[in-house]
Amino acid sequence: MLNKKLIYLCAFIFSLLYLLWRGFCTLPIQGSIFVTIYGILLWFSEILSTATAFIMIWNKESIHEKQDPAVGRHVEYPDVDILIATHNEEVSLLYKTINACKFLQYPDQSKVHIYICDDMNRSEMKKLARHFQVGYIGLENNNEAKAGNLNNAMLHSSSPLVATFDADMVPYSNFLLTVVPYFSEDYKQRYNKNVGFVQTPQSFQNVDIFQHNLLSDNFIPNEQDFFSKEINILNSGHDSAIYTGSNTLFLRQAIVEAGGFPTNTLTEDFQLGIQINEAGYASISTEIPMASGVTPNDIASVLKQRVRWARGMIQSVRNLNLFFTRKLTWRRKLIYLNGYLYWWSFFSRILFTLAPVLFALFDVRVVKTDFWIMMIFWIPGYVLLSWAKHLIGSDVTTQRWGEIQETFFAPYLIVPVILEHIGFKQSKFWVTSKKQSNTRKDLIYAIPNIIILILLVISIIKFNYGKFGSEMLYGSVITFWLVNSLINTFLAVCIIVRRPFFGDQYFSVKGFAQFDEAPNKRIKIDSLNEHNIKLMVNTNNKFKVQHEYAMNILTEKYTAKIKMRVTNISKNQNCCLCLGTVTFVNEQNYQKYLQIIHDGFNDILSTKKDQWFTTFDLLSKNMKYRFIVTNKK
Secondary structure (H helix, E strand, O other), rough: HHHHHHHHHHHHHHHHHHHHHHHHHHOOOOOOOOHHHHHHHHHHHHHHHHHHHHHHHHHOOOOOOOOOOOOOOOOOOOEEEEEEEEEOOHHHHHHHHHHHHHOOOOOHHEEEEEEEEEEOOOOHHHHHHHHHEEEEEEOOOOOOHHHHHHHHHOOOOOEEEEEEEEEOOOOOOOOOHHHHHOHHHHHHHHHHOOOOEEEOOOOOOOOOOOHOOOOOOOOOOOHHHHHHHHHHHHOOOOOOOOOOOOEEEHHHHHHHHHOOOOOOOOOHHHHHHHHHHHHEEEEOOOOOOEEEOOOOHHHHHHHHHHHHHHHHHHHHHHHHHHOOOOOOOHHHHHHHHHHHHHOOHHHHHHHHHHHHHHHHHHHOOOOOHHHHHHHHHHHHHHHHHHHHHHHHOOOOOOOOHHHHHHHHHHHHHHHHHHHHHHHOOOOOOOOOOOOOOHHHHHHHHHHHHHHHHHHHHHHHHHHHOOOHHHOOOOOOHHHHHHHHHHHHHHHHHHOOOOOOOOOOOOOOOEEEEEEEOOOEEEEEEEEEEOOEEEEEOOOOOOOOOEEEEEEEEOOOOOOOEEEEEEEEEOOOOOOOOEEEEEEEEEHHHHHHHHHHHHOOOOOOOOOOOOOOOOOHHHHHHHHHHHHHHHHOO
């Protein structure tokens, strides 16, 4: 521990010395207006990047011991309202969410009140509510987006605890049993805190565009996992978990005291969480996901979603005068400052990428120094800070992976972020599409990064052409950053130049198939989805293609009766995979089958980054696929 703190201290001192040297000795204040402004902005970007790194170190090193509630007979389980917000989603999507809500475990099921909150007042949603025998709260002419929908639902419900779910977020059966104890008197007295809401991590049942398009389904987790499963849990250590819009249980009184779901921002979730903190309540995040949803897999939807988040956070910061209010402690302000600065990292990434390009192609010097002085001031701080970041290393991301994500998003977020700051406000709330898409229109989004990629290649060639010996040494810093940016940008382009999606996502399920023809024999399930099932059978199996078999799907919690029509049998040395399409005996068994699929995280997907899968592995794999495999096709 002492050694770690010494490294952090040294990293801070040498980083501070470097930044002071940059500010006093290297700014091109005698250059043109463009060069001067660029040089100052680049310096500020380095300050922000260093600041966010040390905020992360502080957050990780200052968290307290876990404060989980004790679950026992003394825990009271009051009435709970479950509000499922929907706008224009399809019935089939809502069906799975409501079905899972009906399976929620609770000591007294009569205390669980489920509502479809539909701000389009659709007849098909009323029919779905009647079908499941749940509440329906319709709303017409809603001009206040999701916040208006939920505020209306609050007026038509009354339980002391309120859970919110997006239309696609399917809760696990133990959601309520996990989060309700945080609101018990026992927890309040033991830890001396009044909990306003408990956020469970955002989790997804399908691969995202980063995993899929970078051919890394089995090597990297969902891009959003770093925030939900690491950053927000650290925030929770300061009673300041951020509300992320779904999979959350609230104390109704906390929402009321905070003024309801705010309607003056695109991110009502982020702002409501802060207002609840301002009202004196703690906000907690669990470590384990309690629901899974659908992550968008087309570029347009992902970018539209992030633009809304960026603009909404800026709006909320302005609405609450966040960094100057006296209602929040400095710790909470620091946490929210870190979240706010994240949206400036994309502007910084563009500056970092183009600075060496300006020098290599046009001899524009935005940093005024020479090689050896640069080495003296830059190397110690850079090495020590990188070491410090490694010591607080993440299971789900790395510094390089973060740079690739920033490079991908940067061309599309810098303009909205700047416009929102200078008063060009976006007020329209766009619901993120949950439909799987293979459109080629996504390719147009690659144009900015392709242009940057071409500039980087030309810069590397022009800058190093004809150099030998000491010239190569003196230019090594520029070459280093050019190559670094080239790798990031190439992989950012690969994220956009997508590979097709084939079929539905499969789910890993621990269970067995028990056939009616052989009730004493159980066959292990490999994976399944709503339409297909894969079984692990012996090489001497007697299954016939196109033959239909009746069976029970058996898991620890559920049993579902289905029929499987065999479509293919693939063999290897040890076993066979028997693939079949699924039909259902009746709706009750269909609902149980859905629960078998969705009651828990999909273990087929990665939860941690494979530490042996390096950036060079990622680069090699994508270059091979893009330039060799694709060309053969």
